[in-house]
Amino acid sequence: MSQSATIALLGQPNSGKSTLFNALTGLRQHVGNWPGKTVEKKEGSFSHAGKEYLVADLPGSYSLSANSDEEVITRDYIASGKADVVCILADSSQLQRSLYMLADFAGIDAPCFLLLNMADVAKDQGKQIDAEAIEQKLGIPVIPFSATDTKAYGGFYEALDRALTKKARLNVEALSGQYDSVKGFREICSLIPEGAIAGYSPMWIAVKVIENDKVVLDRLRNAVDAETFGRIEQAKKDAQSAVETGGCKFAWIDEVLGSAVTKESKKVSLGRLDRIYTSRVWGKAAVIFTVLFGLIASFIPALPLMGVGSVILMAKAPVGNALTSIGCPEVITLIVTDVIIQSFSYIFKMLGFVFGVTLVFGLLEEVGIMARISYVFDNTMGKLGLQGKSVMPFLVSFGCTMGGAAGARVIDNWGQKVLTIALAWAVPCGAAWATIPMLSSIFFGPGAIVVITAILFTMLLHMWVTAKIFGSRLVKKEERYGMIMELPPYHKPRWRALFGYVMGRTKETFIRVTKVVLMVCGLFWILSYSPSGGNGGILYRIGVAIEPVTKFFGMPWQLFLSYVASAVGKEGAIGVISALYNGGSYGAAFTQAMSGGGTAANLSEILLANVSRPEALAFIFAMTFNMPCVVALAATYQETHSAKWTARIVLYYTVVSLLLAFAAYHIGLLIW
Amino acid sequence: MEELLTLLGDGHARTIEHLAMELDTSIEDVERKIEFLEHAGRIRRVVFCRGGCNGCSGCSTKGSDGVMCKGCMPENGFQNMGVMWEVCKA
Structure with a gap:
């Protein structure tokens, strides 16, 4: 073979460069490094029509700026003339976007041709591309191509041959005309002598000067005399920036594509759902009602598991009887019935709601509504002195406050971060969304829906008030920049994946909740246990002593202790309730257990007999808005690095939750 | 492109569709x-810390590799939240 030529492949990532490289060279390729750099160098060879070709697969990058080693290596290789021809790849399905590489290449002196790759995809999209019209404007061979269709490479070889024979150069006149509109371009361009940096035209260099390309500026400093460089630097100061030159490149691309690309043009409009969800007027209400409706709907899948919980409780009496009849010590019998069986009854009831709430929130995310919440509340965040991205930690907090605190890491301003975490505490977490509906349905039946609605609105009010209280100290009024959001399209949920996720999460929660509830219930049961069978437990004595104070907030001592335990974890509260309300009064419970009967009374009935509705309401509010849990407290300290602020937040939440309990109790008294 | 940045200067969030319309x-x-x-460093993609972030030492059931516990932050949660960009302050 007499002749050989070197081809350099240039294109953005995912332009199909590697597919083409592999198809051309097959096994005849080797991988090394560019001299002195850790950037991968891929080379290979092939022969076609009696001619040998070497191929250099240049690193894929967005453009040819000096942002990375890859880009500098790429442009220097092309400008060095080591390649006889540069094969530029663009994605036909998004030419407007992917021709940016060609526009950034324009001005580097090398023969080239353009492959409009993925022509098949563009065709499927209904786009018709007139490659000849583009070729006329660019002055280089342009062909529609599909790198994956290795049997149809004829056009590629033909264009390669034409580019090599003609030494085809890109016509940059129109682009240069675009740059003329950039302030400072003409002046800088006229100061740069032809060949100042070998392989690059003055136009290309001038654009990079405006774009503040450090590598080009350094080389230019050595290439021209000090006075000229000084004048260039002066002109650069007054010139516009990379945003304008970038705009010129896009304008040129549009000009080149002009009528060459035809596509059924569609006027941009919002879908029917987005007209509601992203509306400035209706968006917030739509989102709040969707979430509320979702929470209410979560009762439906929760009910069967609630039933399982009740069935478990029914085992209490027979198991107790059986254990007594075989002569099992009473303490063991009581632990099995009052601690284990009773706790599992509660755990399953809670699990129903964990399943229901996770399913509903998972579904809202799957179909794309969750992402819209961030958009809708961006403006509200501004009013609270926060950036729009603070919404994300809040949404995460619906699952776990700890996740919310960690998610607040995305906020770089310390004050805003602390405020975000402080507000995230007000969002009831996954454990709360399991306990609130369960307790509400026990006490209020269908009225639970009203309680949940009240909790949701109290949460919003709480966040607002908290922001006003802490905001002035934490955030300074500063200029706010808008955000751009790419919202996922609405789509039907992938049920399989969704159920997999929900089941996984329910299982995880089951394990965690079981550990906490059993541990807390066991501990409180031991503390309230009195072998004499009377009301002598340590806890009972403490409880009676503090009751005058706890009653002020509407909670009997048992519920108050449960509230205290909820600071450890919301599920802990259920452990305490399970231990302290184990069937009638404490002394009676014991006698009943001894006689082996009576404890079969329905759990709901036991609670209802001992706790009034206003007391229950007070407790539900106190528990929900209490400090989320100890791990959230640790996470808050870790993220804020401030013991002072962590302590302040804890104190504030304790006081506010008790105040809310007080208010809920008195409102409850008015109703019932 | 300057007009896009100017629009964002008013502090409102916009979706890509809203921007295209405006x-x-x-x-x-x-x-x-x-x-x-984004490449020019004028706007920045907001990357949220979710499962897999390091430094989640507050979590009671944290794995040895610093991955957040599944109960707190499910592996497959918050995947379909779209993308956000914020303007980089000059």
């Missing part, structure tokens, strides 16, 4: 401009 252009045009501005 700038009277196509979604593809807005998308390529976002890509450009």
Whole structure:
């Protein structure tokens, strides 16, 4: 073979460069490094029509700026003339976007041709591309191509041959005309002598000067005399920036594509759902009602598991009887019935709601509504002195406050971060969304829906008030920049994946909740246990002593202790309730257990007999808005690095939750 | 492209569709401009810390590799939240 030529492949990532490289060279390729750099160098060879070709697969990058080693290596290789021809790849399905590489290449002196790759995809999209019209404007061979269709490479070889024979150069006149509109371009361009940096035209260099390309500026400093460089630097100061030159490149691309690309043009409009969800007027209400409706709907899948919980409780009496009849010590019998069986009854009831709430929130995310919440509340965040991205930690907090605190890491301003975490505490977490509906349905039946609605609105009010209280100290009024959001399209949920996720999460929660509830219930049961069978437990004595104070907030001592335990974890509260309300009064419970009967009374009935509705309401509010849990407290300290602020937040939440309990109790008294 | 940045100066959040409508252009045009501005360092993609972040030592059931516990932050949660960009302060 007499002749050989070197081809350099240039294109953005995912332009199909590697597919083409592999198809051309097959096994005849080797991988090394560019001299002195850790950037991968891929080379290979092939022969076609009696001619040998070497191929250099240049690193894929967005453009040819000096942002990375890859880009500098790429442009220097092309400008060095080591390649006889540069094969530029663009994605036909998004030419407007992917021709940016060609526009950034324009001005580097090398023969080239353009492959409009993925022509098949563009065709499927209904786009018709007139490659000849583009070729006329660019002055280089342009062909529609599909790198994956290795049997149809004829056009590629033909264009390669034409580019090599003609030494085809890109016509940059129109682009240069675009740059003329950039302030400072003409002046800088006229100061740069032809060949100042070998392989690059003055136009290309001038654009990079405006774009503040450090590598080009350094080389230019050595290439021209000090006075000229000084004048260039002066002109650069007054010139516009990379945003304008970038705009010129896009304008040129549009000009080149002009009528060459035809596509059924569609006027941009919002879908029917987005007209509601992203509306400035209706968006917030739509989102709040969707979430509320979702929470209410979560009762439906929760009910069967609630039933399982009740069935478990029914085992209490027979198991107790059986254990007594075989002569099992009473303490063991009581632990099995009052601690284990009773706790599992509660755990399953809670699990129903964990399943229901996770399913509903998972579904809202799957179909794309969750992402819209961030958009809708961006403006509200501004009013609270926060950036729009603070919404994300809040949404995460619906699952776990700890996740919310960690998610607040995305906020770089310390004050805003602390405020975000402080507000995230007000969002009831996954454990709360399991306990609130369960307790509400026990006490209020269908009225639970009203309680949940009240909790949701109290949460919003709480966040607002908290922001006003802490905001002035934490955030300074500063200029706010808008955000751009790419919202996922609405789509039907992938049920399989969704159920997999929900089941996984329910299982995880089951394990965690079981550990906490059993541990807390066991501990409180031991503390309230009195072998004499009377009301002598340590806890009972403490409880009676503090009751005058706890009653002020509407909670009997048992519920108050449960509230205290909820600071450890919301599920802990259920452990305490399970231990302290184990069937009638404490002394009676014991006698009943001894006689082996009576404890079969329905759990709901036991609670209802001992706790009034206003007391229950007070407790539900106190528990929900209490400090989320100890791990959230640790996470808050870790993220804020401030013991002072962590302590302040804890104190504030304790006081506010008790105040809310007080208010809920008195409102409850008015109703019932 | 300057007009896109100017629009964002008012502090409101916009979706790509809203931007396309306000700038009277196509979604593809807005998308390529976002890509450009991101590369030029004028806007920044907001990356949220979720499962897999290091430094989650507050979690009681944290794995040895620093991955957040599944109960707190499920592996497959918050995947379909879209993308956010914020303007980099000059």
